[in-house]
Amino acid sequence: MLMVATHVNLPKIGLVPFVFNRQIPKGFKVKTGTVILEADGWYISFTIEDKAVPLRRAEIQPTEKNSCMFDLGLLHYAVTSNGEFIEVPKFFRKSEHRLSKLQVRLTRKQKHSPPWKILKRKIAKLHQLIARQRLDWQFKLAYYLFSDVSVIFLEDLLLANLVRRCKAKLGNNGQFLPNGQSAKSGLNKSLQDAAFGQFVEVLEYVAWKLGKRVITRRPKRHISALLEMLKQSF
Known part of the structure; x- marks a missing residue:
């Protein structure tokens, strides 16, 4: 899936214009895109990845104060x-x-x-x-x-x-x-x-x-x- 500033190239469809809801953060790469039909139109949801961001959850010891x-x-x-x-x-x-x-x-x-x-x-x-x-x-x-x-x-x-x-x-x-x-x-x-x-x-x-x-x-x-x-x- 190829993406430019205002268009996304979808397989078997071609270039489709779209509007960014928010900019992709620096350092992240687009991995996949899911096209979704909502009541008010079509949306595309991107899965982005940055290998520098840890995937593990925080291990915090519970205390009475926190x-x-x-x-x-x-x-x-x-x-x-x-x-x-x-x-x-x-x-x-x-x-x-x-x-x-x-x-x-x-x-x-x-x-x-x-x-x-x-x-x-x-x-x-x-x-x-x-x-x-x-x-x-x-x-x-x-x-x-x-x-x-x-x-x-x-x-x-x-x-x-x-x-x-x-x-x-x-x-x-x-x-x-x-x-x-x-x-x-x-x-x-x-x-x-x-x-x-x-x-x-x-x-x-x-x-x-x-x-x-x-x-x-x-x-x-x-x-x-x-x-x-x-x-x-x-």
Whole structure:
């Protein structure tokens, strides 16, 4: 893949004009490029490499002064061991009514007609806006959490188990009994809106970038196990 100032030479396509979102730092070389279709257009994501930059993560010894522990949840997005409560932003929930209205309008249009395509594009752009708002907020929160500490302890959540469907219940007559799935669907929507898995990835990336550390553990019963683990590290 050959790249010049304003064009990139893609295999089997040729020279394609593009606009740099940010300049490639000096000393880095472009290794690969991934073309991505988003709701508002085409993007290309470059993988760059500088052999002088170490790949290993920082090995910092946790102490009482340089460490912090927090728990993720839906009542509060994060509760830190310092007693701070981070509220849940609810980006999807705030736009849910607008999305539902667009979806209703979409069902009344003829499929693949010009008005249908316009509404389809509006819905896709709104979903993109929600995702970008969430990701931007998570990056800001990650930098904020690392502003005073060097090590963060975090519970290793089993996210696949949290959003798993409830098992079906059969009565003696062979009919299905209520299993709480209708209430669980609302919980799943809130869990997906919170995007805890994405936030953990963001937190680990920010820790690597700042030369700091994230330690995740899977406690057997409760978050108190994390507090005990934090005490044992000192």
